[in-house]
Amino acid sequence: MTLPVALSGSDVIGQAKTGTGKTLGFGLPLLESVTVPVDVEAGRARPEQLTDTPQALVVVPTRELCTQVTNDLLTAGKVRNVRVTAIYGGRAYEPQVEALKKGVDVVVGTPGRLLDLAGQKKLSLRHVKCLVLDEADEMLDLGFLPDVEKIMNMLPARRQTMLFSATMPGAVIGLARRYMSQPTHIRASAPDDQGATVASTEQHIYRAHSMDKPEMVARILQAEGRGLAMIFCRTKRTAADIAEQLQRRGFAAGAVHGDLGQGAREQALRAFRNGKVDVLVCTDVAARGIDVEGVTHVINYQSPEDEKTYLHRIGRTGRAGASGTAITLVDWDDIPRWQLINKALDLSFGDPVETYSTSPHLYEELGIPEGTKGVLPRSERTRAGLEAEEVEDLGETGGRGPRGRGRTQSRERDQERERPARTPRRRRRTRGGAPVDGEAGTAGTDGTDAGDTTDAATHAGARPAADAPAADAPVTPVDDQPRTPRRRRRTRAGSPAETVPAETAPAKAASGESAPAPVQDAAPAEEAKPRRRRTRSRVAVADRAAEPTEG
Template sequence: MALPLALGGQDIIGQARTGTGKTYAFGVAMLQRVGKPRKNRKKPRGLVVVPTRELALQVTEDLVTAAGKLGSRILTVYGGRAYEPQIEALQQGVDVIVGTPGRLLDLVKQKHLDLSQIAMLVLDEADRMLDLGFLPDIERIIKLVPAERQTMLFSATLPGEIVALSRRYLNRPTHVRAETNDAEAEATPQTTQFVWRTHRMDKIEILGRLLQCEGRGLTMVFCETKRACDMVVEQLKERGFAAAAVHGDLGQGQREQALRAFRNGKIDVLVATDVAARGIDVDDVTHVVNYDCPQDEKAYVHRIGRTGRAGRTGVAVTFVEWEDLTRWKVINNALSLSFADPAETYSTSPHIYSDLGIPEGTRGVLPRANRSRAGLAAEEVEDLGETGRVRSRGSRRGRDEDREERRERPARAPRERRRTRGGRSAEAVQEEAVQEEAVQEEAAVTPAPLAEEAERRPAQETRSRRTRGGRVTEETPAPVEAGRIQDPVVEVVELPPVEADVAPSNDEPAPRRGRTRRTGLNPEAGLGEPVAAGSPARDDEPAPEAPRPQPEKIIPASPFTVIFQSPDLATDDDEIAPSAASERIQNRRRPQPRAQRSPRRPN
């Protein structure tokens, strides 16, 4: 119905359910009016504005198919790609441009695109462009094209904003509807719809069993958020399904890679947000699953419209959580459906198996014998010269693992740790200990008989320890002969007292300090009986030599000594400064002069 009017040059508002061929309704008329390409004509004469990049690619493919024999030059312009190939194509000349509003305005601002010769303007999925906030950009684009033009608007649903837009920018438009009854009520007559009330934690298990029903081909799963898409894809992969995600946080190359793999059959489950709910036409899509309840009736119509296209049949399943029941009732009443009270459904409910034809005993994990899909990795990512930040796919854990695999870490050099004591290294502390032992050995006196006996014995390692009485005892272990154990000999050496900084009083005597040194073994003493400190020496033992005097101990001055004290400048005659409150009280009590008093009024 719309094709004769479009060929006649009239403005049209086309409304039809998804999958009825709206693209060819305006595409054939546009190619017919543009005609064959000419060498001296480089500026475009046809312009198609679409809301999403995927829809731009879909419309371009349909127009290229329709213009196979005409040879029309068709260019796709959208964000996420490099500017250079698009600018080069514009310089060579194009006939029809299909693009998104943002990139079109960028090229116009850079003076690479001239819209002064546009003869036909088409707004595809106009209601979606209004939902995404493209109305200011659409108005700017309409002002850039000539006033004498043909304008057509196409969409499956036409809200009041579209009608108001058509009255402003269309010239006596003709409203064309593909069916006489309500298009929304009969949105998808070839699609069998199921609506179940499910629990959030059980939806992934129901989805895993649904994907194993009989006769299932390609399946599209719609989620509300981007994180939900990544979560569902990750869990489906763990269960053995070949799945991929399409949403706004992915780069354009990754989005096109997922769509190509979905069309080629390398993956059979495409999890997407509403960005893929408009205009995506893929053959053999048999099932559509609304993993999250749609926002309104328009989103529901476009989602389930991805199946049951061009006379085919399909199945649409919608999961409704308890908190979404009110929203679903609004959608149900707007579309006059018969699912006002969805059945409470779990993964073990019997009606799941009977409604969808799922074999009995099926679990939510795909058997290994049925995992025949190549997966997303089999589809190469095309280098599109993407602009901006390239976003990674998958969860945070998967991104971190991929990043660690790509990064080659150099071998770490062995770390040398050096312990310190009081800011000094261990080597310096050890050297000081050795020097201190040498000094103590020189200060010690060895008796002659014991010295001769020590010369006959092999050299032994000497140890030092400090006793509580302030005396140092040196002990040298003796070699153990066969069948005999010798006793140690302990010699007490008295050292002169160390002079203190403060002299003691006359009444109290000055303390004395001494040292105890173990010089060897005494066969006459008992086993393990040391000589007590301060005990009288034996008659057979020689008198010890006088020890060397020890240097005086230097004690630093006290760090708490008062060096300077500020003088007290205050005197007894000083008066304390009054506070602000006391000054205000004094000022009130003072009598005011007559000049400041207000004159009395006459009676």
């Protein structure tokens, strides 16, 4: 229904159930709209119409869907040799930038990385003739619609726009009205399939206890005719825990969730597609558009958030006309949420049956052999496992956990090697604002450093201790201007006492008085010592009276 309208160049809104082939519904018209060298050789286009910049753009919400759409378009465009490149986060920028420089016809990408490269002028969108928004309702739920609008504003005004989604909320309809020109709304469904879910998918809803769920899942995975299975969890921690428990029970299980690096996520998906792993435990990042052949069972380990998530989860099985089984384990706390989903989808499972891992009806309805336990027998452990699939080095940038921490530590070590040896800083010792040189680090008998004798002698109005004369040598007057010590102002009973001015030898020399004659005793040597500061008032007065007067 979509192909004739899309090939004519009109805008299209495509709405259909999951698993009905929406990718090729927009992929084939997209590949026909680009101009490649084969068209020039066949005479369908002129040489000046060729360009190395993208001619078509597909915007998808998740990285897993980005890689899948890219592979589908590469397969469909192999005959015409159409160049298709995936642009998404979690990988290094350099390979994606190099691919854009070499030339590309179709770009498939997630909104964040597309905006990033377009802002750096590494991605040119001026020649885009066709835009496709895949899973637009999921981009609305993830908060990508503002980024999508920024991307659409960078595109040429004359273009073809196609919007595809399984559900069509009001915000997506508003986006279509703003940016699309007279779109044709195509809603495809089979005449005998009136419900919201696919009729070929068998649904089972059980009320289960959270502590019994791992045992139930291990027994369900041993049902007869079970091929590949996908287990959906609501949280990343639960997905990692269930995958680890199933591995301990002997199952070849892998995990896909947001806490894993992009390399580990792609490793698990490749192992699942190649059959090395037959159980994939994942969060809702793998609930959109993931198409793997041979998926027979989908298990909702935890109840989904809403009816749209439920539809996309169980849509991983029963695709392209095949049959499948969808099992939902609802905890007691999730019964109100499930009843809302049941009412919205008009299902008949409003009151799920209380079920345990030993319940007879569980074995009967799902075809589990009698006597099955929660550990896979060793004779049936034939899968190679997740370790058999190599992890591709994607040059991941940043991120949480070990994938970002190791790169940061190695970068710091490289910087330490390049940094020159640091010279230790030497402290400059100062006293009274003037630098002090030549101190010895030994302490004197009175508790002061040996270097302090210079300052002490200067305060006493004599030469430094290193140049002091012997005890029996005459003391000569000081030639340099000595530093006058600061005299404390002493008071007695609250009234200021008379202060005795201290006159120095240079001051008296300036006034014309003669210097006193040298005295042959040790009194000057005693005065050269630092004076002790006494605090009692009577001792201070007696000390002043004992001072020799001038003349």
